[in-house]
Amino acid sequence: MQALQFKQAVIRALHDAQLQTALDRGTTRGVNHRLAAMSATTDAAALRHQARLARERALNQLPALLEQLERNVLANGGHVLWARDGDELNRLVLELCQKHAVRRVVKGKSMVTEESELNHALAQAGIEVVESDLGEYIIQLAGERPSHIIAPMLHKTKEATAELLHRKLGMPLTDRPEEMVRFVRGVMRTKYLEADMGISGVNFAIAETGTIATVENEGNNRLSTSAPRVHVAVMGIEKVIATWEDYAILVQLLARSATGQQLSVYNNLMTGPRRPDEPDGPDHFYLIILDNGRGRIYQTEYAESLACIRCGACLNACPVYQNIGGHAYGWVYPGPIGSIITPLLRGLTQAPSLPFASSLCGACQSACPVEIAIPDMLLKLRRDLVQSAGNASLGWRLAMLLWRLGMTSPLLYRLGAALAGALTRLLAGRSGTIRQLPPPLNGWTYSRDFPAFSKGTFRERYRRRAQHAALRSHDHEPATSQRTRP
Amino acid sequence: MSLPHHNARAREEILSRLRRASPPFPSTTADSKPSLVVTRASPDEDWVQRFITEAERARAMVHRVSNDEEGRAVLRELLTRLGARRAITWDMAHIPLAGVDAVLEELGIERVQGDNVTVATADVGITGVDWALATTGTLVLHAGPGKPRMASLLPPYHLAILRAGRILPRLEDYFALQRAADLRPLRESSNVTLITGSSATSDIEQQPVRGAHGPLELHIVLLTP
């Protein structure tokens, strides 16, 4: 997405009253749920570090773990296919549909199939595909895209949802979420039973037994992977982990960070197709492993972004996401982690605005269960963008030169500060605020005033304080004066 | 299955690129294992009580009974109250309460099995429980012969029958047990499900609503001798 498009999308989002209400309600609840759950955890900081180490170990051994996973899936009677990009993924799924004479597909939540726009490819081939996750289903009905990694319809209020269900499916209007959920439940029942193939995502793939694990609350994923005769699971290469001990820690942190639960309602562990003596489950199991740009990231200093477990906590915590929602980010992955992986997966020039869509406040990193250094990577991406654009404009370089001179010379700095202070006070006059800064700074005052700088500079104040403190410390024992901080 | 030719190439391309890169976290070694537990417990914890507290917190309904006779009475009462007509059940050998089939017969409840469409007519599912986890209030169900997945999934009500001896403290302890058995149970079953509470969704404005696609209610009959 180009810079201008991003700006327009942001402005649209900020002026969308329905979206603002939905974001307010949704992200606040998301943040509160996580904080409550983490505070009930024995040793949250140390645990996050262990989770982080589990992800680091897995990424260190990535190619070996993928091969081990493949071996074990085969041993369990399943099949493994590999896709270099989204088109190849879609082609493979279509081939499987053909092979198994599939006419109807029911899908559990999967972000990677959003990357490849699989639904579109299936529909074009005349195959009916229904999203089974409640939020995804409503998004599909609306012809929209998910706006949050785990809460796809976070951008919709309940009123808008009722409206949509009424218009598309004739549901009697209601403002009670319970009634809407009950209604969709009824509609979806027959879809599960009629489907020939179920497609699911993968939250973790456990290499040592060839098991894929999904995490959900609704039961739609269990139904999609149990009722149809063919199950196709799709995962990015980074989803593989080594052991069940790693799984135990990661899955519990995922639930806490995503929804504030100790464990999600259903953690579904699938190891191959149904065995001959089992009464139900799919007859065929396929695992498709997708690269789609991840292997490229793996070779760079951004490999850490592959440690993400897609909990969505950084989205809820981000002041930018809280205000613009997911769609403004322009692709599958929104929020802070999206601002990193979207440019990395699609190419920097495709999303040059995203690394700048952050105040670098660090809320994302403190929310992240696997301690991903999101602000750090955003900065590095900004650097890459400047470098890839070749030389910056002359004016920009001149400004930077002046900046460097000023910042490295105490004398010039003091002079500059005094000058700037005097200038703002002059512009502000008696009111103390400037309604409009002169160009090129007038963008700043587009929707707010600029306060004049105060008379005393920070350095002067600091010096005075230090003098006071020195005087006072003569009256105290040194030991007590050091304990003034709470 | 032998890979189709084009797919073998994709596989090789993806893997060889990864093999060429050096490990991204060189200071992290392969052998450090998680050593902490995720959920709090006091040293003199009563695990049965803890299980009940946590399961109820996750909105499961726990019915504690002290002998089989009481267990059957609770089951009879539940089935009557829920108005059950048809049930999908695990084989009686896998349900740790004798006489469940007699209760069903007595109440005129038909046992259904077979294809999805038939099974979907059941209004109650009755299962045993392989393991339960106290600190999270979780049930662990292994699919297997005589243990259909659908019994805990498709009907609007899921009745799970659990003996207190099957309660472990934590998820970590469950996997330690599997490890001791060489992970065989995890390998042999095509599906292991950890169930914590009844089906729910928070998709509409992040407000929890019970009974999304799975059971509306989860009842646990807990036998504590």
Ligand code: SF4
């Ligand atoms: S970057 Fe961290 S907080 Fe954000 S989705 Fe990934 S794991 Fe969650």
